[in-house]
Amino acid sequence: MIVKQKTISFKRLVATALVAVTLVAQYIPINTANAAGFTGGYSELELEHGTGPGGGGGSAPGAIADHNFAFRVPTGADIGSIKLLYCTTAGPANIAAAFDSDCTMPLLMDTATDAPNATAIANQSEANVFTIAGGSPNGTIILTRTAANIAAGTDVSFTMTNITNPTPDLETTSGTFFVRIITYTGTDGATTPIDHGTVAASVTRQIVLTGAMPESLVFCAGANIDETDNVADCRTVTTGAISFNQLFSPSDTAYATSEMAASTNAGVGYVISVNGNTLENGSYDIAAMAAANHPIRGTEQFGLNLVHNTGVYNTVNYSDYAAANGGFGVAITDASNATNLKGQAAVGTYDTAEQFKFTTGDTVANSAYDGTTNTTYGPSDAQIYTVSYIANVTGSQPAGTYSTTLTYICTPTF
Amino acid sequence: MSLINRMFRVTISVILLAPTICYIFLSQTASAATVTSRKVTISSSQIDGANVTYTFSFKSATTTAVKSASFMPCTTASGTCTAPTGFLQGGARSAITLNGQPANLGSGTWTIDTATATGGLDYSLLINNSGNSTDQVTADTVIVSFSGVHNPSNADGMTFYMRIATYSDAAYTNVIDSGVTAAATVLQIILSGTMPESLIFCVGDDIDAVENVPDCSTADSGTVSFNQLFSPSDTAYAISEMAASTNAGTGYIITVNGNTLENGGYSIAAMGSTDVSKHGVSQFGLNLVANTGMVPPAGTVPYTTYGAFGANVSLAANGTNYKGQPAPSSGYDVADYFRFVSGATVANSAYNGTTNDVLGPTDGQIFTVSYIANVPGSLAAGTYSTTLTYVCTPTF
Numbered sequence: 001m002i003v004k005q006k007t008i009s010f011k012r013l014v015a016t017a018l019v020a021v022t023l024v025a026q027y028i029p030i031n032t033a034n035a036a037g038f039t040g041g042y043s044e045l046e047l048e049h050g051t052g053p054g055g056g057g058g059s060a061p062g063a064i065a066d067h068n069f070a071f072r073v074p075t076g077a078d079i080g081s082i083k084l085l086y087c088t089t090a091g092p093a094n095i096a097a098a099f100d101s102d103c104t105m106p107l108l109m110d111t112a113t114d115a116p117n118a119t120a121i122a123n124q125s126e127a128n129v130f131t132i133a134g135g136s137p138n139g140t141i142i143l144t145r146t147a148a149n150i151a152a153g154t155d156v157s158f159t160m161t162n163i164t165n166p167t168p169d170l171e172t173t174s175g176t177f178f179v180r181i182i183t184y185t186g187t188d189g190a191t192t193p194i195d196h197g198t199v200a201a202s203v204t205r206q207i208v209l210t211g212a213m214p215e216s217l218v219f220c221a222g223a224n225i226d227e228t229d230n231v232a233d234c235r236t237v238t239t240g241a242i243s244f245n246q247l248f249s250p251s252d253t254a255y256a257t258s259e260m261a262a263s264t265n266a267g268v269g270y271v272i273s274v275n276g277n278t279l280e281n282g283s284y285d286i287a288a289m290a291a292a293n294h295p296i297r298g299t300e301q302f303g304l305n306l307v308h309n310t311g312v313y314n315t316v317n318y319s320d321y322a323a324a325n326g327g328f329g330v331a332i333t334d335a336s337n338a339t340n341l342k343g344q345a346a347v348g349t350y351d352t353a354e355q356f357k358f359t360t361g362d363t364v365a366n367s368a369y370d371g372t373t374n375t376t377y378g379p380s381d382a383q384i385y386t387v388s389y390i391a392n393v394t395g396s397q398p399a400g401t402y403s404t405t406l407t408y409i410c411t412p413t414f
Numbered sequence: 415m416s417l418i419n420r421m422f423r424v425t426i427s428v429i430l431l432a433p434t435i436c437y438i439f440l441s442q443t444a445s446a447a448t449v450t451s452r453k454v455t456i457s458s459s460q461i462d463g464a465n466v467t468y469t470f471s472f473k474s475a476t477t478t479a480v481k482s483a484s485f486m487p488c489t490t491a492s493g494t495c496t497a498p499t500g501f502l503q504g505g506a507r508s509a510i511t512l513n514g515q516p517a518n519l520g521s522g523t524w525t526i527d528t529a530t531a532t533g534g535l536d537y538s539l540l541i542n543n544s545g546n547s548t549d550q551v552t553a554d555t556v557i558v559s560f561s562g563v564h565n566p567s568n569a570d571g572m573t574f575y576m577r578i579a580t581y582s583d584a585a586y587t588n589v590i591d592s593g594v595t596a597a598a599t600v601l602q603i604i605l606s607g608t609m610p611e612s613l614i615f616c617v618g619d620d621i622d623a624v625e626n627v628p629d630c631s632t633a634d635s636g637t638v639s640f641n642q643l644f645s646p647s648d649t650a651y652a653i654s655e656m657a658a659s660t661n662a663g664t665g666y667i668i669t670v671n672g673n674t675l676e677n678g679g680y681s682i683a684a685m686g687s688t689d690v691s692k693h694g695v696s697q698f699g700l701n702l703v704a705n706t707g708m709v710p711p712a713g714t715v716p717y718t719t720y721g722a723f724g725a726n727v728s729l730a731a732n733g734t735n736y737k738g739q740p741a742p743s744s745g746y747d748v749a750d751y752f753r754f755v756s757g758a759t760v761a762n763s764a765y766n767g768t769t770n771d772v773l774g775p776t777d778g779q780i781f782t783v784s785y786i787a788n789v790p791g792s793l794a795a796g797t798y799s800t801t802l803t804y805v806c807t808p809t810f
Contacts, residue, residue: 214491217573217596219459221603237570237601244607250659250778251614251630258603264596268451275458279607298627298659298778316624391607395614395659396735396775399810403606407460413453413471414595 043071045179045199047165061175061203062108062167064117069199070157071181073150077194080147080187082130084160085180086111086139090198099182099196105139106166106177112138123159126150130158133189142189165203175203213265218382219272219410221260225384230334232261232382245321245328248286248402250298250395253311253319255328258406261384262343262365266412269342269367269377272385273409275360278302279391279402286391286402292349292357294318301392302404303356306345306365306385307331313354319390329388336369342380344369356390364408377413446579447475449593451555454485454576461599462500462567467513468539468597469559472578474550475591479520481584482527482542483558486534486577487566491594497537498574500567512541513559520546526560535586539563544584571600609661614778615668615806617656621780626729628657628778638785641720644682644798646694646791649718651705653725657780658738658761662808665737665763665773668781669805671756674698675787675798682787682798684754688745691717691752697788698800699752702727702740702761702781710750717750724749724784729777731765737776739765752786760804773809 046068047058058065069084085100086109092102111119113132121132121143130143141160150156166177178200185192220234223242227233237259244254264270278288279302289303295318309329311322322328332343343365345351350364365385370376391402452472460466470485487502488495502510507528516524520543527540539560550556566574579592616630619638623629633655640650660666674684675698685699690710706713707721731739738761740746745753746760760783763776787798 212492215575215594215596216491217598219573219598219600220571221600240601241604241606244605248607248609248612249614250612250627254607256605256607258605260600266453266596268453276602279605281609296625296627297629299625387603389605393609393612394735394777395612396661396737396777397609397612398661398663398775399609399611401606401608403604406603406605407458407463408600408603409456409459410598410600411453411455412596413451414593 043181043197043199045069045201047201047203048159059165059202059204060206061165061170063165063203064162065165067160067163067179067201068123068157069160069179069181070155071197071199073154073156073183073195074152075195076150076152077183078147078149078185079183079194080145080191081133081184081189082143083180083182083184083189084141084143085182086166087178087180090178090200091180099180099193103139103180107168108164109166109177110138110164111141111160117162117164119163120161121158122161123157125155125157136189144187144189147185147187168203170205176200177202215414216263216265217270217410217412218264219260219262219270221258221408223258225259225261227384232263232384234261237261244389244391248391248393248397250393250397252321253295253297254391255309255319255322256389257329258387258389259384260387260408261382262367262410263380263382264367264412265379266414267379268413269379270410270412271363272365273361273411274304274358274364274406275409276406277360277404278358279404281398281400281402284398284400284402286393286397288358289356290359292352292355294354295356295390295392297392298394299392300394300397301356301390303358304364304387304389305329305350305352305356306387307351307353309353309388318354330386332386333384336383338369338371340381341383342367342369342378343383343385344374345385347374356388446589446592449473449475449578449580449591452578452593452595454595454597456565456597458565459571459598459600460565460602461569461571463565463599465561466563466565467559467561468563468576469513469557470576470578470595471555471557472593472595473555474552474580477549477552478582478590479547479549480580480582480590481544481546482540482581482586483519484535484577484579484581484586485539485558485560486579487537488575488577489572491575491596495534495577497534498566498568498572501564501574502537503564507537507539509562509564510539511561513561516541517557518551518554519543519556519558520548520550522546530586540586542584542586565599568599571598573598611661611808611810613658613660613662613666613806613808615656615658615666617654617804619654621655621657623728623780628659628780630657633657640785640787641723644787644789644793646789646793648693649691650787651718651720651723652785653723654783654785655780656783656804657778658763658806659776659778660763660808661775662810663775664809665775666806666808667741667759667773668761669757669807670700670754670760670802671805672802673756673800674754675800677794677796677798680794680796680798682789682793685752686755688748688751688753690750691786692788693717694790695788696790696793697752697786699754700760700783700785701746701748701752702783703747703749704782705750705784708750713750718786725782727782728780731776731779733765733767735777736779737763737765737774738779738781739763739770740781742770752784
């Protein structure tokens, strides 16, 4: 019966191990417990990130970890050795039995001092240092030295490095294990025990978190797009129907603005083109500005740009309202920085204040800002463009409502 | 115990079979490389837009000859593919055409496949060319263009993904290369503005044209003085300007309103009928043309020492967008002839190059009004003035 139970445990072990090897280790906070025999309320075992499988996660099952011990000596005495006994229980079931009896070593742990993961002692608080006595079975560590006095109340600490954590079946059992600590006057880890206590720790499952970033393009256009927490948010886009700020007039320039936002992780970035007709009213229209030019009152002009405009050109107001109210249009926001923000108005065409143009199919923006040549296409985080439109009319422009439907197309190249 | 044993056996079985299962599912892509420099250019990002052209561009990663290719629309870049709502209007591919032969995709003739309808390919854009045996050149850019595609119909617009795959067989089975690209439908900008009934009219002693367009914001004071003191032996003149434009369907007319030059109980006689300038005669009149300063018709005797004055309408009427003119045969449209009758029409927008009686809308033009004053030797000394009001009336 006992043999069969061991077989089942092995199967569990195999299954668990196969799962565990797929996990990526991460550091899990320490688990501590007070020792029974050490008075003063101070003793602990900390599992520290070490090296080895899964990145050596401190509490990872099977990880090569460093075990930091600390306890306060209750009895002042000459101490020649300390025994560390790794067990699945805190003490013997029979409290009358020897403290180091009835100990089952946690599954698959390794405290051996041989290669490749040789357990060693480090970071000792005692000037008269301990060394590891040879010949101890796996799961038992005897620290020895020439006996020297440790006063009552002294805090003793040291680190056992390169210990292979237990690998219990976490589906069915706790990951908690215990280390029974016994001090001796003798140097052999057996002669004349002085104090004893238990510390506990636990190995736990590691969280293996995985996510995939696919090819990404986020693009929207509308009358208004807001930022949420300083990030352009296409969920806030409002209707694409926009109107000019005033009735058309041969003696003043009318303007309007729309917005669009774009981001992509495409390696070669994106280009945005504008597509559509000029402003039309039946058979009447307002001439598109085929070449970039400043607004001229009293002439037929329909154009756009993607920058901030003052409403003044060459000291002359072309839009009285804009000139009196700080202009219109906004520079791209957030401003490009050639690293994660690379959006820009198309250089040489739609990027100059007070200069407007409209040719269907034109590229009006791209993600090629590099701070110098601005021709280096690349991925970019989200930025909001404000498109500024102007309309000028002649005195004879027939009355009526003029409109156009503009389609912006963003094309990323992966 | 038996339960644990079964679990163990199942666990081991799954682990042992996993590579096989994975191979079966991934056999199409296990060896596929990723096409580079890939993009899809759509001719319209209109939501639910019809007859859109999708042009795919990419570079092959593998030199193997391609016999078929698929372009699968999905709502996600990876994982199970769900077709974007409305794409191809629910799967109807009959309207789609191959927009010319693909570039750099082997040899022979590629045809569009609208029949294959299995596992996501039913809503994909498919082409095949079973006869192609020409290896791909990885440096070359492959271009495949489809016309007649219907965009996704998501009302808020959406980003959707086109999963590109090339195959070494004509049945879309053995993947050579693959890759994902993205496009987005967005709200269209519907930009509207209204041109109202318009009349721009201004008067002053001077009006400038800004970039060849009369600009009423430049109109100066309406206070105008004659060029010299009145004299029975010389004609004094003065000029003022006015600018007008309207989109009124039947154009505008401009009248002049006011009295003749007066000084208390004295006045200078208005020219009730059109006449030339005559020294020593009480005359106050005006016209809207350039004057030579010479007595017509011979034009050899000056009537004003300072010569020519006034100007024709600017910009010159052309019968299309510039139609302003001094009222024809009104007495205000002939050089060196003047007249002043309060309430008379002095200008209109009826120039058509022939009859000049077709009133219509016109862009801004500047009229220069020339005034002359002649006085008899007995005219009482003093300052003579008048306030003239020009009225522009458009008819819409």
